[in-house]
Amino acid sequence: MKYEMLELNDFQISALREIVNIGVGNAVTSLSKMIGKEIRIEVPRLNVELIEKVPDISGGADAIVSGVIMHVTGDVEGYIIMMLSEETTINICKTINGSKNTDIMDPLNQSLIEELGNILAGSYVSSLSDFLMLNVKTSPPMQTFDMLGAIIDHILIEMSQKAESALLFDTSFMIEGTRMDGMFLTLLDPSSMEVILERIDQMV
């Protein structure tokens, strides 16, 4: 019994995918307005994965990324993680502050990325909660630049105490011209998934 947690039917999968797509779409629109460039997003992928496998499927545990983490609480509980490659982070910093200051560890750039995550995740969560009529709050963002595995492992540790597998949506986005890699990861508690699926079923 590898995936004892969830069995999703086709309708639920496409509904979830659509909801996430709307959420990410809204989030990216905010970013697009902020930097004045067009951004394309890919259709979200939906995975039920063993918790231990999450780092591998989200780009490799040793990939060095700029990560922003937000804790979601309320009707549903989980985490939203935005990860940007080093190059993307630098490009976004350049685009926004227009300066030549591209040091990722610079406090100014760090808070810029943190704020960016805040805007993205904020619009993502509010569109999800509006759509599903959920009452949720997000914690202030926490930003760091490190190995992907190290950034998310404490979240996975926390989840592994409650479940074996996690549902995750990931989306990549690209900013016009340059191929920029960003990833949006949503990890939800198993019980929160039930809440969301109930809401979806009520919509039919």
Place this chain on the structure above:
Amino acid sequence: MIIVGMADCAVAKNPAKITTLGLGSCVGIALYDKSTCVGGIVHIMLPSTEQSRSKDNVAKFADTGIPFLLERMIEEGAYRHRTIAKIAGGASMFSFNGSNKLNIGERNIDATKKMLTELKIPIIAEDTGKNYGRTIVLDTESGEFTVKSALKGINIY
């Protein structure tokens, strides 16, 4: 290079290198017996099986993963009394970690040390705590234990 995933473990004989990537609050424990050049790494996530609903994967916990790794090394020819340990990880990546998540990294290190003491395996190198991620590599030829980080450089033990 043998890659050990999260909550995973591997044993190898010279010549081989074993690695585990991106340790944050998790702890990577490398055991090594110089006389036979048998080495192994386990990447644990939690201090003990009591903390989890599912206990299927022994490599997930310090209290079961370390003895399991030692057993497997002995099967490969390592001598128990010659085995030494080098550990890394157990960072707290963010300072927020409220409530029961409080310092899972530290708890993992404590549980690791307790288990190694119980098994009478000396810890001869340790690169733990702080707030950054680590990737570790164990060379079974020399027992060399390399700890890499994103911004803090490389340390060899």
